[in-house]
Amino acid sequence: MSAAETGLGPTPLQDVRAEMLKGAQSLAVAAPPSQERGITSDLSVDEALLLHAAGWEPLDLVTGVAVVSVPVGVWNWGRGSISMASDAHDAAVDQASRLLRGECSKVHGHGVVGVRVEVTVNPHHIDVELVGTAVRPMGGKDSTGRGTDAALAMPFVSDLSARDFTLLQRAGWVPVGLAFGASFVYAPRRTAGTAIKQKSQNVELTNYTEAMYSARESAMEKMQRSALEAGGQGVVEVKVTEGPMRFARHAIGFTAWGTAVSLVAETHQFVEPQVVLPLDDAVVTFDAESLRSSSQGKRRKR
Amino acid sequence: MAIGDEPAAGSPPPDAVTTTAGGPGGDLPEAAVRRLEADSFSSGLSVPDFAACLDLGLQPVALVQGFCVMQWGWYGPNSGTMGGMSPYIGGQQTPGAYSETYRCPHGFVSNEHRSWGQNLEQPWVEDAWAHGYHTAYGRMLEEAGTLGAHGVIGVLDRVSSVADSGTTEFHFLGTAVTVDGGPPPAGGVPWSTYLAGQRLTKSIEAGFMPIAVVAALASVRVWAYCMTEYYMEGSMGGWGNNMGPALVEQVSKAHMASRQLARKHVRAQLAGDELHGAMIDVVTRELSAGDEVIDCTLRGNRVRRFKDWDPIVLPRPTVRLS
Amino acid sequence: MIEETPSPSTAAPTEVPADVPADVPARAPAPLSRDLPKDAAHRLEELEHGLFTSDLSVNEFLLVKEAGFHPLGFVMGSSIYHIGLQTRKWGQSQELTKLTEAMYTARELAMTRMEEEAQELGADGVVGVRLDVNYYEWGSDSAEFIAFGTAVKAEDGTSYRNVQGKPFTSDLSGQDFWTLMQTGHVPQGLVMGTCVFHIAHRKFTQALGSMGQNVELPNFTQALYEARELAMTRMQDEATELQASGIVGVRLEEKSHQWGSHTIEFLALGTAVTKRSGEVTLPKPTTIISLDN
Numbered sequence A: 001m002s003a004a005e006t007g008l009g010p011t012p013l014q015d016v017r018a019e020m021l022k023g024a025q026s027l028a029v030a031a032p033p034s035q036e037r038g039i040t041s042d043l044s045v046d047e048a049l050l051l052h053a054a055g056w057e058p059l060d061l062v063t064g065v066a067v068v069s070v071p072v073g074v075w076n077w078g079r080g081s082i083s084m085a086s087d088a089h090d091a092a093v094d095q096a097s098r099l100l101r102g103e104c105s106k107v108h109g110h111g112v113v114g115v116r117v118e119v120t121v122n123p124h125h126i127d128v129e130l131v132g133t134a135v136r137p138m139g140g141k142d143s144t145g146r147g148t149d150a151a152l153a154m155p156f157v158s159d160l161s162a163r164d165f166t167l168l169q170r171a172g173w174v175p176v177g178l179a180f181g182a183s184f185v186y187a188p189r190r191t192a193g194t195a196i197k198q199k200s201q202n203v204e205l206t207n208y209t210e211a212m213y214s215a216r217e218s219a220m221e222k223m224q225r226s227a228l229e230a231g232g233q234g235v236v237e238v239k240v241t242e243g244p245m246r247f248a249r250h251a252i253g254f255t256a257w258g259t260a261v262s263l264v265a266e267t268h269q270f271v272e273p274q275v276v277l278p279l280d281d282a283v284v285t286f287d288a289e290s291l292r293s294s295s296q297g298k299r300r301k302r
Numbered sequence B: 001m002a003i004g005d006e007p008a009a010g011s012p013p014p015d016a017v018t019t020t021a022g023g024p025g026g027d028l029p030e031a032a033v034r035r036l037e038a039d040s041f042s043s044g045l046s047v048p049d050f051a052a053c054l055d056l057g058l059q060p061v062a063l064v065q066g067f068c069v070m071q072w073g074w075y076g077p078n079s080g081t082m083g084g085m086s087p088y089i090g091g092q093q094t095p096g097a098y099s100e101t102y103r104c105p106h107g108f109v110s111n112e113h114r115s116w117g118q119n120l121e122q123p124w125v126e127d128a129w130a131h132g133y134h135t136a137y138g139r140m141l142e143e144a145g146t147l148g149a150h151g152v153i154g155v156l157d158r159v160s161s162v163a164d165s166g167t168t169e170f171h172f173l174g175t176a177v178t179v180d181g182g183p184p185p186a187g188g189v190p191w192s193t194y195l196a197g198q199r200l201t202k203s204i205e206a207g208f209m210p211i212a213v214v215a216a217l218a219s220v221r222v223w224a225y226c227m228t229e230y231y232m233e234g235s236m237g238g239w240g241n242n243m244g245p246a247l248v249e250q251v252s253k254a255h256m257a258s259r260q261l262a263r264k265h266v267r268a269q270l271a272g273d274e275l276h277g278a279m280i281d282v283v284t285r286e287l288s289a290g291d292e293v294i295d296c297t298l299r300g301n302r303v304r305r306f307k308d309w310d311p312i313v314l315p316r317p318t319v320r321l322s
Numbered sequence C: 001m002i003e004e005t006p007s008p009s010t011a012a013p014t015e016v017p018a019d020v021p022a023d024v025p026a027r028a029p030a031p032l033s034r035d036l037p038k039d040a041a042h043r044l045e046e047l048e049h050g051l052f053t054s055d056l057s058v059n060e061f062l063l064v065k066e067a068g069f070h071p072l073g074f075v076m077g078s079s080i081y082h083i084g085l086q087t088r089k090w091g092q093s094q095e096l097t098k099l100t101e102a103m104y105t106a107r108e109l110a111m112t113r114m115e116e117e118a119q120e121l122g123a124d125g126v127v128g129v130r131l132d133v134n135y136y137e138w139g140s141d142s143a144e145f146i147a148f149g150t151a152v153k154a155e156d157g158t159s160y161r162n163v164q165g166k167p168f169t170s171d172l173s174g175q176d177f178w179t180l181m182q183t184g185h186v187p188q189g190l191v192m193g194t195c196v197f198h199i200a201h202r203k204f205t206q207a208l209g210s211m212g213q214n215v216e217l218p219n220f221t222q223a224l225y226e227a228r229e230l231a232m233t234r235m236q237d238e239a240t241e242l243q244a245s246g247i248v249g250v251r252l253e254e255k256s257h258q259w260g261s262h263t264i265e266f267l268a269l270g271t272a273v274t275k276r277s278g279e280v281t282l283p284k285p286t287t288i289i290s291l292d293n
Helices: A013-028 A045-053 A083-106 A148-153 A162-170 A192-198 A206-229 B030-036 B047-055 B123-146 B197-205 B226-232 B249-270 C038-048 C058-066 C097-120 C174-182 C204-210 C218-241
Strands: A056-069 A111-121 A125-137 A173-186 A234-245 A248-263 A274-278 B058-071 B099-103 B116-121 B151-162 B167-179 B208-223 B274-286 B292-305 B318-320 C069-082 C125-134 C142-154 C185-198 C246-255 C263-275 C286-288
Touching (some): A013 B208, A045 A056, A045 A162, A045 B274, A056 A083, A056 A162, A056 B249, A056 B274, A083 A125, A083 A173, A083 A206, A111 A162, A111 A248, A162 C058, A173 A206, A206 A248, A206 C038, A206 C069, A206 C142, A234 C069, B047 B058, B047 B197, B058 B123, B058 B151, B116 B249, B123 B151, B197 B208, B208 B249, B208 B274, B226 B249, B249 B274, B249 B292, B318 C174, C038 C069, C038 C097, C058 C174, C069 C097, C097 C185, C097 C263, C125 C174, C185 C218, C218 C263
Parallel strands (some): A274 B318, A274 C286
Antiparallel strands (some): A056 A125, A111 A125, A173 A248, A234 A248, B058 B167, B151 B167, B208 B292, B274 B292, C246 C263
16 A cells, blocks of 8 residues: 555444444335436445545446457567557557547546556457546536536546546646557567677677667657647656567567646645554564565565 | 455355256255354454454354356257357347347358358356356355345355366355344345445445345357458458558457446346446457457446435545654 | 677776675776667657656655656666676685676666666656666576666756766655655665675585584675675765765665576665755654554
8 A cells, every 4th residue: 555545534433333224224125226327336435435525426337448450470570660569559559448438428427547458469469458437527517627528528548546536636637548658679689690709798788778778768659649649748657568478579569558647727736745653563673674675676665 | 355255164065056946945955054053153254354344233143155056058049969050040149139240341252251240149148147146146145044144244256167067156155244233134135245344334334235246247259250350360461452450340349248238237237226346357268260259247236325425525645654 | 770889898807806805896987878769869859848757656746746846757778788607616605796797887877878868858866766677588698777767857946966967866766755855855866786796605525514503604604794795885885976974775685687596696775865954844743553454
């Protein structure tokens, strides 16, 4: 759990018992089936409460799925970037986002939060699945400054959790869209002669570096461009992944993802956090292990 | 969901259960009846969940479970020995179910050329799954009911398929509870929820009463036509100068349909109530290039608001010095 | 497309020292800064036109703003480095200076490029720096060293660059950065010291002699102690160069990379800081007792 938390206050026990009893009693009286559509939401209880406190409500679970084919031979050994694969990846994400926004609009949502993104690269096709919860300001009135019509026409899509969405809102920022970029590149080869010459030396492999550096920057650049296209002023929570394809290990894929955000308040609203000192650990122990980390980069605490 | 809670030791598995039960009502195995007659309670709750449960005025009564094994293949509604036949034969469309047809743009090519394809919802699979799921669920609720419980919390549901033998097991586990001073449940069927502990407390505080666990399966079969087949095996080269990436419309549509259908089936069970904590699981079985079966399961807690609630004041963020 | 000319490290490898290394071997001079790849330049240009990117979480983003800074861009640097062979005596515990050299140079290359990107953006510093080492199957004995973080700039225009006039680097998270600034300290730079050490295989008779006993192995103790001290001393030297008053968040990592279990790299990492203002503005903390798990 991150260090900046939003803690709910302590609960008076008496109240909660009474509430439970009240709830159970309400069921004993069989209610007539409602004519309401019935919302489905994958938000956790905490998220639902925070969203509500921020004046937004969940509407429905929405999804977008796209499968884009990649012609055979794309992964065969070559040089430079594999533009066909990048194009396929971008097309799949675009289409899936479009479908997701379409479902959101159908239920009159202003945007989708907590989007789970799953990209699977197969030898002949790239599949992208997006799942999230469509939300809107309570009562349907737009509070982001874009105007209700604009919001309905172009709902935002964001992989921020409902909790992060609420925090950002409070500070005067709103998500405007998913920013993403991908690039695929062939691993460069060394000639045999060079390989032998370099065996005993500490040396930088400049053309390798160049190729990987380029590909990574290319993915980042595409991400930036998509953020600008969505009308964002910045991108938060950028995640960069890289790795060889499991079915073609000489081909490396880079992706960069984040949420494009925009300031809608006059200025950034400072949060003025309260500093707390938890007294959970009664005895402070010196743990030698804490000075050491495992060799495979530990995820630092957020 | 109280994942990770271990059931209390000593709860015996039910005896072998036949596939077709007569429905909930008197078909609990002998062993279950004996176990439930014992005096002391067992519960699947962890210690913090147990404490929270008592705080809510809920008394754990017993660990309850329900079980059912179903068998089905990929046969059509006129099932027999002709499993897996193409939609050419038998006109297998069920009225009201989703289906979409695709025609080849090439004109006659050869007998092997797949000039006709279809996305088909498979209601016989969905119904069989629903039957197995709700039978097992019903048995768990029945066990709770015989003990006079008002509700079941911390429900764990497990659906496991043994693909080769074509059988699927449905197993439910939960902790039956009574509400201090509360009324017996309407219709004699206890309410139930995946939640337990602090999360249940928050949900109640927010004004939502759990009613039931709701789940549905949407199963969509893709019979690929020529274009889909070529796209999915990457061999578009022979069929046009379009050598670039292309959206595989048939498969994409089938995926979208599976998720929409799952939501539709679940909504039909909600009767206007809300579904919280939805979980989506998708399993795709590829049978050959382009031919696949997409099974999408949607599960969640059906809840109903029992009081209006004022939104909590957004708490002040904190930074912890640790 | 740059041609493949090797750029060997310019320091000649020192002779193999006795099993307790006496001197700190001379380090190679700072690697020549190269032009950034053109894709990088283009991307940074876009950032200078007002778009910011950051890999900060929302929590960190808010706290960085709270500290009076604004994120400029996600910056990174990488270098694919081939690590040469180094012969070693089987029975002697010693520092493998050539490997130390390589690990240090490779990381410095990556860090320098990241700093250049930050400089290009006009940043005051980089927070949340992470150093990763990736191994790919197609390059034996080569690894990719990557450094990345988020470049930030003070909103009120005061310069927070370090004594060398370069943007500071630090591996502090957004939360730690805010807390540090509240105590009146500012980061100067990410400092590191590394030492690649070979641990002697024990002679058969030695092993036999102590079999079954609870006994300290003085040679091992001495060797590993020296190796860690070397790494930490080198780290402190870097802090001294930055005229820092202290180092926070020191981490001591031990990795075998691809060399087998008798060769270990000791890496000491920390953030060098100096005191900027006299007052501590950290608000008085509230004590809470959390009843959650």
